[in-house]
Amino acid sequence: MDDYSRNTLMQYINPKPKDIEICDVTLRDGEQTPGVVFTREEKIAIAEKLDSIGIEVIEAGFPVVSKTEEDIVREIAHLGLDARVCCLARSVAKDIDVALRCDVDFVSVFIATSDLHLKYKYHKTFEEAESCALDVLDYAKDHGLTVRFAAEDATRTDVNVLKSIFRAAEEHGADYVSIADTVGILNPSTAHYLVSEIKNTVKTKVCIHCHNDLGMAVANTVSGAEAGAFQLHTTVNGIGERCGNASLEELLVSLRVQYGIERYDVSQLSELSKMVEQYSGIPIPRIKPIVGCNAFAHESGIHVAAVLENPMTYELYAPEMVGCKREIIIGKHTGSKALKGVVQKMGYDLSRDQMCTLLDRVKKCSEAKRKVTCERLTEFIRELE
Structure with missing residues (x-):
């Protein structure tokens, strides 16, 4: 611990x-x-x-x-x-x-x-x-x-x-x-x-x-x-x-x-x-402590940026401790630094202008209540090339 x-x-x-x-x-x-x-x-x-x-x-x-x-x-x-x-x-x-x-x-x-x-x-x-x-x-x-x-x-x-x-x-x-x-x-x-x-x-x-x-x-x-x-x-x-x-x-x-x-x-x-x-047959609520799927999910830009540097900033304990995994959510609240970290982990190196365009598309997609999955994010990136 x-x-x-x-x-x-x-x-x-x-x-x-x-x-x-x-x-x-x-x-x-x-x-x-x-x-x-x-x-x-x-x-x-x-x-x-x-x-x-x-x-x-x-x-x-x-x-x-x-x-x-x-x-x-x-x-x-x-x-x-x-x-x-x-x-x-x-x-x-x-x-x-x-x-x-x-x-x-x-x-x-x-x-x-x-x-x-x-x-x-x-x-x-x-x-x-x-x-x-x-x-x-x-x-x-x-x-x-x-x-x-x-x-x-x-x-x-x-x-x-x-x-x-x-x-x-x-x-x-x-x-x-x-x-x-x-x-x-x-x-x-x-x-x-x-x-x-x-x-x-x-x-x-x-x-x-x-x-x-x-x-x-x-x-x-x-x-x-x-x-x-x-x-x-x-x-x-x-x-x-x-x-x-x-x-x-x-x-x-x-x-x-x-x-x-x-x-x-x-x-x-x-x-x-x-x-x-x-x-x-009783579903686990998303926000259920310890085992809910949101227990180690992060979307807010400030939070994600900090978590990418040190997960303990917004996690009381490591998800692996209880058999879970961390999830970075891309959406309306995602900031440029967080998005850049995610994109780089996916193996892409985008210019500043491309990142700005991608962030705009992500926010619009999220505000339309459409989930920004890794597949969708990949699709957005390829359209920038």
């Missing part, structure tokens, strides 16, 4: 996230994106790529959904990956039985804890829901499972109530407690506060699972990590219900650039992103 990429303000942040692991939930929460279904082959390919990047935990699915889903989760659990494999379970004993048949490394047992969910989804009191969840937690532990105890809609739950159920989960042997920001209501300040409060309440490892309804899922996850969250949840391309989850590629590169956490092979992110784009 080039020193220019380091955020010099990071030296004033204390503590920095250090002791963390990533749990990618693309195969479960990502597949809950409306209209998205991954085939067996697609799920295996995604799991293997996540593993090769170095992701520590892969949530392979929700096996009680169907026999096919159960079979796929079991197959992923038996792939021999370095990553640990987990699955989701409701606070229902039969879900634990299915998880046991899948032979996963651990299970994530969830229960909604907010008054809103208790009243309108469960039609139960908090005490009834808690009793049910703890019974299932006991059942899972009695059968030798590692358990992540997740509070759904935790961020709209009274903090003291959340502390109480996490303390109870710890007493019943939970290996992790998980804060689920189910509707994406957190901001970085509240994420930091909430994780800090839970960290001060239990000794169990804390997880944070953020949704992106306000566009802050990655920022909230990073803030939670700074406060001491151990397990950080992500999906590839940020897919997921409604507005999606914290984006894996954005989180990994943020951890690398801002905190020097370099144990993940981010050079494979572009390939993984394109894979999930194809399998999910």
Whole structure:
């Protein structure tokens, strides 16, 4: 990592996230994106790529959904990956039985804890829901499972109530407690506060699972990590219900650039992103950070001229770091110096008058909303000769 990429303000942040692991939930929460279904082959390919990047935990699915889903989760659990494999379970004993048949490394047992969910989804009191969840937690532990105890809609739950159920989960042997920001209501300040409060309440490892309804899922996850969250949840391309989850590629590169956490092979992110784009049918926005096609594209004349001399002037990190390539766009905002650099790289040596004529043609073409491709630029140059 080039020193220019380091955020010099990071030296004033204390503590920095250090002791963390990533749990990618693309195969479960990502597949809950409306209209998205991954085939067996697609799920295996995604799991293997996540593993090769170095992701520590892969949530392979929700096996009680169907026999096919159960079979796929079991197959992923038996792939021999370095990553640990987990699955989701409701606070229902039969879900634990299915998880046991899948032979996963651990299970994530969830229960909604907010008054809103208790009243309108469960039609139960908090005490009834808690009793049910703890019974299932006991059942899972009695059968030798590692358990992540997740509070759904935790961020709209009274903090003291959340502390109480996490303390109870710890007493019943939970290996992790998980804060689920189910509707994406957190901001970085509240994420930091909430994780800090839970960290001060239990000794169990804390997880944070953020949704992106306000566009802050990655920022909230990073803030939670700074406060001491151990397990950080992500999906590839940020897919997921409604507005999606914290984006894996954005989180990994943020951890690398801002905190020097370099144990993940981010050079494979572009390939993984394109894979999930194809399998999910959800196009990657052009301006998507890290993997969008505009992430390393430059058109503005002043910018291009500087980038041709030193890319770090307008790039936080090299595109090759994440498996991408730089693109110089010729268009309305292109200046003479930038255009000359592009033309020379194409192998042409034009006079000053020819360059002026070419620049004029490029701007007119662009203003007519016609893309100036390399082929079109070559055509313009040949017409000057």
